[in-house]
Amino acid sequence: MTGQPAAADTRTKLRDVLIVDVDVHIDDHPAALAPYCDMPWRRSLELQGTLPQRYLSAAGYSPQLGLDPPFPGGLNARHTSTAAQMREELDALSIDVGIVFPDHLMLMAQLPRADYAAALARAYNRWLLERWLTVEPSLYGALVAAPQDPEGAAREIERYASHPNVVAVYLPTSAVYPLWGHRKYDPIYAAAEAAGLPVMLHSVSAVFPAFPFNLEQFDTALARHTISHTFAMMANMISMVTTGVPVRFPRLKIAFTEAGISWVPFMMWRLDKEYNEMRREVPFLEDRPSRYVRQMYFATQPVEEPENPRHLTATIDVIGDDHVLFASDWPHHDFDHPRQVFDLPLPLETKRRIMGENALRLFNIPVPTRAKT
Amino acid sequence: MADVAVARVGELPPGASRVVRSGRIEVGVFNVGGRYYALPNVCAHQFGPLCEGPVTGTLICTVETDWKLAWVREGSIVVCPWHSLEYDITTGRCLAYPGIKLRQYPVRVEGEQIIVSV
Helix, strand or coil: CCCCCCCCCCCCCHHHCCCEEEEEEECCCHHHHHHHCCCCHHHHHHHHCCCCCECCEECCCECCCCCCCCCCCCCCCCCCCCHHHHHHHHHHCCCCEEEEEECHHHHHHHCCCHHHHHHHHHHHHHHHHHHHHCCCCCEEEEEECCCCCHHHHHHHHHHHCCCCCEEEEEEECCCCCCCCCCHHHHHHHHHHHHHCCCEEEECCCCCCCCCCCCHHHCCCHHHHHHHHHHHHHHHHHHHHHHCCHHHHCCCCCEEECCCCCCHHHHHHHHHHHHHHHHHHHCCCCCCCHHHHHCCCEEECCCCCCCCCHHHHHHHHHHHCCCCEECCCCCCCCCCCCHHHHHCCCCCHHHHHHHHHHHHHHHHCCCCCCCCCC | CCEEEEEEHHHCCCCCEEEEEECCEEEEEEEECCEEEEEECCCCCCCCCHHHCCEEEEEECCCCCCCCCEEEEEEEEEECCCCCCEEECCCCEECCCCCCECCCCCEEEECCEEEEEC
């Protein structure tokens, strides 16, 4: 879409459009992963599985400082524990295809033991294939890449890349240190590029001395959650562009999730502005940074809800409607119903791209034969 | 308008709620302190099933409370199970957006039967 938008479609129904959801979450409870975990860490998960779990917060598993009390009248946590349950829930949301991410392991980048973190990633990947991707063909998955062990993560990518329902590599982004642009992660990018699997960044709120850092200064979850995911994405995007990841791995597709999309034009314009003066620091870039950002992909959730929806469609126009992907984040508390994106004042062809066609192309997913029920 | 039987009086004590259907319309009926109220089972935000959410209270923080949190209106607030938007059951007003007020359906008691007009 360029220039003035074509006439907005208001007649097509959600159920008549293919919907690919690039971010749904499965309950990677330690007791569920334990049987899939190598020794000795299987013993650890068996014990961890007997402990009470809070929402995305388990000491030694999904570490959080856990600053907030259960808030009076506050959020309720939902979990999706089986492939059949997920299929049923996606049907209710009119979603045809889901791309699966973990719950707890979104926080695994903070775990200091590389051997433990790598064992968790291997256990998750085995469990993902056996209990989800081979059970429900409309679910596709992102392999977890442990940043603590890039060579091990590269081997995991090579091991599973040929499975038809493995379509991406998940880069745990919450509090990853160093940021994902560091050269130490090159083995992951080389393996993902060779396998033709996009890498996907996804963060979660956490208080930790790494991006998104210093969140403890805010005394509400509202304040922290406003910037946590987005700052994590911004920091990692800056890191990846300014260390030349898209230059070293030109065929690597990079996607950003759960930060909305309004930060992207800001990043494009800000990076370009700095590049004017400081290009000599990044001489490997062959063009302005926004040209590289323009090659990346962005998931909509939590999609912005401006009073005037044209402000959001203008944002999509800046990014390019061929690089925006619908995501719900089901079953998390801040999930978006597909209607929230589908009902934007956009022409039908743009809606079809964002709701599903872009994702089919990016993840090389065949057009699903299964009609949603 | 169609009359829909909701429950017997004893089946819907204060703090309780029940969702009933009339054709394609779903309505949540609530008992707040012995009075009955009914709201559409549709949140104004992303159309979540509002009336299936918990009935609870809410927090205020005003000059009257000396800018301290105070828990108020227990039993008169329904919270959408999707994104936690709160509504005052007795007025239909959304606490987050003063411009949003849901329609209210009349509820009456005939004998022992609670009836909502949808």
